[in-house]
Amino acid sequence: xxxxxxxxxxSWLSGILFGADYRLExxxxxxxxxxxxxxxxxxxxxxxxxxxxxxxxxxEPGRFDFAFLDERIDQLAGSAMRMILCTPTAWSPAWLSxxxxxxxxxxxxxxxxxxxxxxxxxxxSPIYRSRVRALLVALGAHFHPVDAVAGWQIETSEPGVIxxxxxxxxxxxxxxxxxxxxxxxAALNRAWGLEEQGQxxxxxxxxxxxxxxxxxxxxxxxxxxxxFRSREYLSFAIEQIDILRDAQPAWFLTHGLTESxxxxxxxxxxxxxxxxxxxxxxxxxxxxxxxxxxxxxxxRSISGNFLVSRLQSGAHxxxxxxxxxxxxxxxHPGQMRLFVxxxxxxxxxxxxxxxxxxxxxxxxxFRGGIIAxxxxxxxxxxxxxxxxxxxxxxxxNVTRTTPAPEVGILLDRHRNQLIHLSAPYGLxxxxxxxxxxxxxxxxxxxxxxxxxxxxxFSSFKLLVVAGLPFVSAELAGRLATYVEMGxxxxxxxxxxxxxxxxxxxxxxxxxxxRDLCGIQVGEYTRVNHPDLFPNSIVLAPPGGAExxxxxxxxxxxxxxxxxxxxxxxxxxxxxxWEEYPxxxxxxxxxxRTGLGKTIYLGTMPSAANLHPLLFPLAGEASLVPLVxxxxxxxxxxxxxxxxxxxxxxxxxxxxxxxxxxxxAGELLVGADSSLADSAGRRSRSVTLEGYDVALIRxxxxxxx
Ligand SMILES: [Zn+2]
Numbered sequence: 001x002x003x004x005x006x007x008x009x010x011s012w013l014s015g016i017l018f019g020a021d022y023r024l025e026x027x028x029x030x031x032x033x034x035x036x037x038x039x040x041x042x043x044x045x046x047x048x049x050x051x052x053x054x055x056x057x058x059x060e061p062g063r064f065d066f067a068f069l070d071e072r073i074d075q076l077a078g079s080a081m082r083m084i085l086c087t088p089t090a091w092s093p094a095w096l097s098x099x100x101x102x103x104x105x106x107x108x109x110x111x112x113x114x115x116x117x118x119x120x121x122x123x124x125s126p127i128y129r130s131r132v133r134a135l136l137v138a139l140g141a142h143f144h145p146v147d148a149v150a151g152w153q154i155e156t157s158e159p160g161v162i163x164x165x166x167x168x169x170x171x172x173x174x175x176x177x178x179x180x181x182x183x184x185x186a187a188l189n190r191a192w193g194l195e196e197q198g199q200x201x202x203x204x205x206x207x208x209x210x211x212x213x214x215x216x217x218x219x220x221x222x223x224x225x226x227x228f229r230s231r232e233y234l235s236f237a238i239e240q241i242d243i244l245r246d247a248q249p250a251w252f253l254t255h256g257l258t259e260s261x262x263x264x265x266x267x268x269x270x271x272x273x274x275x276x277x278x279x280x281x282x283x284x285x286x287x288x289x290x291x292x293x294x295x296x297x298x299x300r301s302i303s304g305n306f307l308v309s310r311l312q313s314g315a316h317x318x319x320x321x322x323x324x325x326x327x328x329x330x331x332h333p334g335q336m337r338l339f340v341x342x343x344x345x346x347x348x349x350x351x352x353x354x355x356x357x358x359x360x361x362x363x364x365x366f367r368g369g370i371i372a373x374x375x376x377x378x379x380x381x382x383x384x385x386x387x388x389x390x391x392x393x394x395x396x397n398v399t400r401t402t403p404a405p406e407v408g409i410l411l412d413r414h415r416n417q418l419i420h421l422s423a424p425y426g427l428x429x430x431x432x433x434x435x436x437x438x439x440x441x442x443x444x445x446x447x448x449x450x451x452x453x454x455x456x457f458s459s460f461k462l463l464v465v466a467g468l469p470f471v472s473a474e475l476a477g478r479l480a481t482y483v484e485m486g487x488x489x490x491x492x493x494x495x496x497x498x499x500x501x502x503x504x505x506x507x508x509x510x511x512x513x514r515d516l517c518g519i520q521v522g523e524y525t526r527v528n529h530p531d532l533f534p535n536s537i538v539l540a541p542p543g544g545a546e547x548x549x550x551x552x553x554x555x556x557x558x559x560x561x562x563x564x565x566x567x568x569x570x571x572x573x574x575x576x577w578e579e580y581p582x583x584x585x586x587x588x589x590x591x592r593t594g595l596g597k598t599i600y601l602g603t604m605p606s607a608a609n610l611h612p613l614l615f616p617l618a619g620e621a622s623l624v625p626l627v628x629x630x631x632x633x634x635x636x637x638x639x640x641x642x643x644x645x646x647x648x649x650x651x652x653x654x655x656x657x658x659x660x661x662x663x664a665g666e667l668l669v670g671a672d673s674s675l676a677d678s679a680g681r682r683s684r685s686v687t688l689e690g691y692d693v694a695l696i697r698x699x700x701x702x703x704x
Pocket of ligand 1: 106124125165169
C-alpha cells in the first residue's frame with residue numbers, strides 16, 4: 001500500500017506556513033484593511049478561509065458569485081499572504097434543504113437534523129452530493145492558476161463528519177455494502193456467527209442498522225457498521241479531492257483529521273499531507289506535555305510532516321445545554337508560542353492559529369482568537385508577532401527536517417480501534433495502551449513516535465505492539481523480518497488474538513505472533529479485583545536466584561487489567577507471577593530470532609509495570625536518550641536531516657527550569673545558555689523561563 005517510510009515523510013512545503021484561520025466577513029467594526037495590517041505585522045504567510053462561504057458563493061441554486069472571494073484573495077495577495085481554501089460542505093445554505101428536506105440526516109430517534117448544525121446532510125442524498133459537486137467544479141474552474149492560493153483543505157476542522165444517518169437511503173446503502181463485502185447471505189451469517197445462535201438472515205434487506213451499546217448487540221455487526229460509515233464518508237471526501245486535484249494540480253490538498261473512526265490511512269493516499277486541530281488546554285496541566293506530544297505524533301504517523309490547521313490561541317469552550325457546557329483555561333502568557341514550537345518539533349510544517357479574531361456571534365463553540373472580541377490587539381498579538389518573526393528566520397531550516405524517533409509504537413486508530421469499540425469488555429482501548437507506552441519513553445527523554453501497520457519499521461531500534469487485538473499474518477511476517485534484521489520488539493497482552501472481524505482466532509494467543517514471541521498464552525483472566533487478588537511479575541535474576549544476595553529486592557511489575565500465563569515454546573523466561581493462583585507461572589519472556597529479539601509482557605501496560613522494564617529494554621535495543629539527565633517538565637525533541645539535527649527544548653511549566661547535556665551547536669532561538677567542556681565533549685545548558693523555548697542546530701557527524 002505504501003512505498004516509503006511514511007512517518008518520516010517531508011511535507012515538501014518550502015518554508016513554514018504561518019497564519020490563522022480567518023473569517024472573510026468583517027466582524028463587528030473591524031475592516032479587512034485593518035486585519036491585513038495586523039496580519040502583516042505578524043509576518044503571516046497564509047490564512048485559511050472559506051468553510052462557511054457556501055451561502056455567499058452560491059446565493060441561490062446554480063447561481064455562483066465568486067466576486068467577494070476574488071476581492072479578498074487579491075487583498076491578501078498584495079500582502080504576500082496565500083490562502084488555503086476550505087471546502088464549504090459542513091455549513092450548507094438554507095435553500096439546500098428547501099430543495100429537498102430529505103437532505104438532512106435522520107437521528108436515532110427518527111427526527112431530521114436542523115439545518116443550522118454543521119455536517120447536517122446525509123452523504124447518500126443524491127441532491128446534496130450533486131450540489132457539492134457542482135459547487136466544487138465551479139470553484140475549481142473559476143481560478144486560473146493563482147499564486148495567491150496555496151491549497152485546499154477538504155472540509156473545515158469541525159468534528160462530526162461521520163454521520164449516523166438512519167434514513168431509508170442509508171439503510172439501503174448499508175444492505176448493499178454488506179452484500180458487496182460478504183458476497184452471500186450465508187457468508188454474512190457465518191461471519192457474524194448467526195448460525196451458531198440460530199438467528200440466520202435469509203436476505204440482506206432484512207438487516208436493519210444496528211443499535212450501538214445495546215446489551216447483546218453483535219460485535220461483528222457493529223464493526224461492519226463502523227466500517228460502512230467510514231467508507232461512506234471516504235467516498236464523499238475522495239469525490240471532493242478528485243474534483244479539486246483535477247482543477248488545480250499545483251495546489252496542495254489536505255484534510256483536517258477529526259475522528260478516529262475514519263480510515264485516514266486510505267484517505268491519506270489521496271492527500272499531500274494531513275492537517276489537525278491542536279488544543280492542548282483540553283489536557284490536564286500535569287499531562288499536557290506528554291499528551292500533546294502523543295496527539296501530534298499520532299497525526300504524523302498517518303502521512304509524515306503535517307499542518308496544524310487550528311492551533312489553540314485563546315479560551316475555547318462548548319456552550320452545551322442546560323447546566324452542561326465547558327470552557328478551557330486561557331493559555332498563560334508564552335504558552336501559545338510553546339504550543340507552536342511543540343507542534344513543529346513533532347512534525348508540523350505549518351501553523352494556523354484557531355481564529356484570528358474572537359467571534360462575536362452566538363456560536364455554539366466559543367473560540368477565543370488572537371484579537372479580542374472588542375477588537376484589541378493585546379499581549380497575545382505581541383506573542384503572535386514574536387512567533388512570526390522567529391519562524392520567518394527559521395524557514396527552510398525546519399521544513400527540510402523531520403522527526404526521526406528511535407522507538408516506534410504501532411498505532412491503528414481504525415480497524416483495531418473499531419474492533420475494540422465493538423466489544424470493549426471494559427478494557428482500555430489499544431490507542432490508550434499505546435499512549436501509556438509513549439508516555440513512558442517521552443518522560444524518560446527518549447525519541448518516541450507512532451507508526452502505522454503498513455509503514456516501514458526499519459528505522460526503529462525498538463518497536464512496540466501494545467495490545468493490538470488484530471495482527472494479520474502479513475503484519476506478523478513483517479514484524480518477524482524486522483526482528484530477524486536485528487530489531488527489538490515488545491509485545492503486550494491480548495495482542496493478535498482476534499481476526500479482522502473481531503472474532504477470536506481458533507489458535508492460542510498471541511495468534512500469528514506466536515513463533516516470533518516463542519510462547520503460547522495458556523490460562524488468562526481479566527483482573528477485576530486487584531485489591532483482593534494482587535499479583536506482580538517478579539523478574540528472574542540474571543544467572544539464577546543463587547547469584548542474588550537476599551538483601552537485594554528485585555523490582556516487580558504489577559498486573560494491569562489482564563493477566564496471562566505463558567507456555568514456553570522457544571522463549572526464555574524473564575519473569576514469573578508471584579501470587580496465588582498463578583504463582584510461578586511465566587509472565588515475561590524473551591525470544592531470539594535472527595539478529596533480534598522479541599519480549600512478551602503477559603499483562604497490559606501501565607506506568608508502574610513498564611517503568612522497571614525501561615532500562616532493560618533500552619539496553620536490549622541500544623536506545624540512547626536525547627539528553628542523559630532530562631529535567632521533569634522540560635521536553636527535548638529532535639527533527640533532523642542528513643546534515644544537522646534541530647533540538648527543541650521546551651519548558652511545559654510556569655517555573656524557570658534548566659536543562660543540561662544538550663549539544664553545543666548553534667542557538668537559533670533564545671534563552672540563557674552556557675557552554676561546558678567535559679571529557680573533550682562540548683555541551684550546552686539552557687535556562688528557560690516559564691513556557692519558554694530554545695532551539696539548537698547541531699551538525700551531524702558524517703556517517704562512517
Ligand atoms: Zn441518510
